[in-house]
Amino acid sequence: MHSILAGKRLVAFDLDGTLVDSVPDLAVAVQKMLGELNFPVPDDVLVRDWVGNGAPILVERALTWALGRSPEEALQTRAFDAFMAYYGAAPNALTTLYPGVKTALEALHGAGFTLVLITNKPERFIVPILDHFGIREWFTLWVGGDTLAEKKPSPLPLLHAAHACQFSPSECLMVGDSRHDIAAGKAAGFATLALPYGYNHGDPIELSQPDYVMASLLALVT
Structure with a gap:
C-alpha cells in the first residue's frame, strides 16, 4: 500500500472522472x-x-x-x-470503468479500509452505475449531489461520511479528479489524492495543490 494510506481508515472516492468515464x-x-x-x-x-x-x-x-x-x-x-x-x-450505455479501478477497490476493501463514494451526480443514478460495473459491494456509503443540502466543493458530504462511519477527518483520504474534490477534501481536513485523467474543466489538477497526484489508482495498492 502507498504511504499516503498510513494512518488512514476511510477512503472517499469521486465517481465521474475518477472511477468511471461517464x-x-x-x-x-x-x-x-x-x-x-x-x-x-x-x-x-x-x-x-x-x-x-x-x-x-x-x-x-x-x-x-x-x-x-x-x-x-x-x-x-x-x-x-x-x-x-x-x-x-441509459446511464451506462457508453460509460466505462477506468483501468485498474476494480483491482484497486478490491485490494483496499480486502485490506480493511472503509470505502465511500461522494459524487455530485444525482443520487438516483449511483446504484445503477455501481451495480452495472459490479463494484457496489465494496462501498459502505454513497452520497450524491442531492443527498444533502450542499455538495462538493462544500466539505459537508465528506464530513457527513466521516461522521457516519465514525472516523475523524485525519483518518480519511479524498480521491478525485477535479478541483472541487480537492477543495472539499482540504476544507474537511482529509488528505487529498488527485488523478489527472478526469474532468477538471480543462485545467491541470496540479493547480489545486493536492497532497498527491497519481496516474492510476493502482499506485495506491502496488
Whole structure:
C-alpha cells in the first residue's frame, strides 16, 4: 500500500472522472436535450469541460453555450427535466470503468479500509452505475449531489461520511479528479489524492495543490 494510506481508515472516492468515464453518456443526454429544444448540439469535448458540478449546473452550462447567455428559470427547468429523462434511460450505455479501478477497490476493501463514494451526480443514478460495473459491494456509503443540502466543493458530504462511519477527518483520504474534490477534501481536513485523467474543466489538477497526484489508482495498492 502507498504511504499516503498510513494512518488512514476511510477512503472517499469521486465517481465521474475518477472511477468511471461517464462523459459519453452525459454528452448524449445533453445533445438530445438541446436537440429537443432546437438548439445547437455540442460535441463530447465541450461537454467534458462542463461536467463536475452536478446535473443542474451541467444543464445550465449547456444552455448558456447554446443561447450565448444565462437561461431563464422556466427553460432551465424544462431542459433539466429532459436531460434527466434522457440520461436516466441509459446511464451506462457508453460509460466505462477506468483501468485498474476494480483491482484497486478490491485490494483496499480486502485490506480493511472503509470505502465511500461522494459524487455530485444525482443520487438516483449511483446504484445503477455501481451495480452495472459490479463494484457496489465494496462501498459502505454513497452520497450524491442531492443527498444533502450542499455538495462538493462544500466539505459537508465528506464530513457527513466521516461522521457516519465514525472516523475523524485525519483518518480519511479524498480521491478525485477535479478541483472541487480537492477543495472539499482540504476544507474537511482529509488528505487529498488527485488523478489527472478526469474532468477538471480543462485545467491541470496540479493547480489545486493536492497532497498527491497519481496516474492510476493502482499506485495506491502496488
